[in-house]
Amino acid sequence: MSRLEERYRLVLRLLPAGYRQEWEDDMVAAFLDSMDTGDPDTTAYLTDYGRPSLSEVASIVSLAVRLRLGGADASPRSYAWGEAVRLATLMAMLTHAVMVTASIAVALWLTGKVAWLPAPAPELALTPTGNAWHTAWNLAGYAWLPAYVALVLGHRRVARAVALLAVVPPAVTTAVEQAAGVAPLSVAPWAMRLVDVLLLLAMAAFHHGVPPVRPRPWLLALPIGILLVPVPLFVVQANTPALRMLDWPGLSCAVVTAAMAVHLAVRVSGRASRTLPWSLALTLLGAATLALRAATLPDHRGQAERGALAALASLEVVAVLAVGAPLAVLALRALRRLPASPAAPGAPCDSTMGVP
Incomplete structure (x- = not known):
């Protein structure tokens, strides 16, 4: 595993474990493909010294917020x-x-x-x-x-x-x-x-x-x-x-x-x-x-x-x-007592953002 991949996987730890188990390898593969410049020397340099961009990190943070503080389709x-x-x-x-x-x-x-x-x-x-x-x-x-x-x-x-x-x-x-x-x-x-x-x-x-x-x-x-x-x-x-x-x-x-x-x-x-x-x-x-x-x-x-x-x-x-x-x-x-897995599609959502 390259240092670039290690750094990217470290950022992915912000995501819930269940989501990472299902999608982490695909996300890593897509990220590494996006870092391939076509120049072997540049790609080798990025593999050792490159880091996920701020926009990439911000995207993962945003995804982590949506998943951990989810809406109606998230786990209970x-x-x-x-x-x-x-x-x-x-x-x-x-x-x-x-x-x-x-x-x-x-x-x-x-x-x-x-x-x-x-x-x-x-x-x-x-x-x-x-x-x-x-x-x-x-x-x-x-x-x-x-x-x-x-x-x-x-x-x-x-x-x-x-x-x-x-x-x-x-x-x-x-x-x-x-x-x-x-x-x-x-x-x-x-x-x-x-x-x-x-x-x-x-x-x-x-x-x-x-x-x-x-x-x-x-x-x-x-x-x-x-x-x-x-x-x-x-x-x-x-x-x-x-x-x-x-x-x-x-x-x-x-x-x-x-x-x-x-x-x-x-x-x-x-x-x-x-x-x-x-x-x-x-x-x-x-x-x-x-x-x-x-x-x-x-x-x-x-x-x-x-x-x-x-x-x-x-x-x-x-x-x-x-x-x-x-x-x-x-x-x-x-x-x-709540299940950690997402609710079934179409399950009703009981929003609480009214009066307690």
Whole structure:
């Protein structure tokens, strides 16, 4: 086996084992034929030193995503994982959309633009910046709202492009501000940027072979989420200084814990085909919030209330684990009961991308 073939087979390991067993040799033969230039010296050189092109690797990665996070014609396990990733992506993007939508109204209030509301406390008031470019650059994070709407309505490419606009400017702003000393060096902004990048990559699970998203419940979830989470939270935090220690990772832990608890309470009455993807999705979100909480703990060291913050963070971790561990066990047990082979052609598909 040549080094070129070894490198190509290494990339093919991204594909599921069953698919590789059936198609790997044919794919390798076709790839090696495509690398034959007709010149023996050039072909021999490529055999020893050549590598699969970026386009070839990207094609295999795309195929691996479609197979592992499959649609209606995939195996039940792949379909369950695919639905779970898509549901987790929708819930995470919904959270972004809810928070940025509410933050627009909050920012208008804090800057005194909403005259019919009571004036904010002096320590909460914001002073508008005079730099229009800096303001526009910072507003790029609000692009999560149109990205979410576009994804729910089925415009996948538009959603990815708009989400990229929401990811890049905040990352550049964080790097510039920390390098210039305008903002202190901290882990939290970079942890948030990493979450955004992973969310952008997870949108690849919405490929052409998956069932469409049911738009109505996900669009209705946007105003309902605003009324249930950010508005009450801001009102409480504005009047209770102790609750201002609940940062974004802590809030994520609280929301995910509540969602997992509600799901566990109603899981028994639901059909397995519908509840399993939601269980897996919430398990993924629980793991992500735990990782985010753990990554941002070093930021508490230099703060005056580090003892209280550490205690609160420990409570958040315990809450997520207490609810998430039983849910993960139940989800994995149900997943192992699903057949690993594809369903029969024409088998009905029970999409779960509506309301849990």
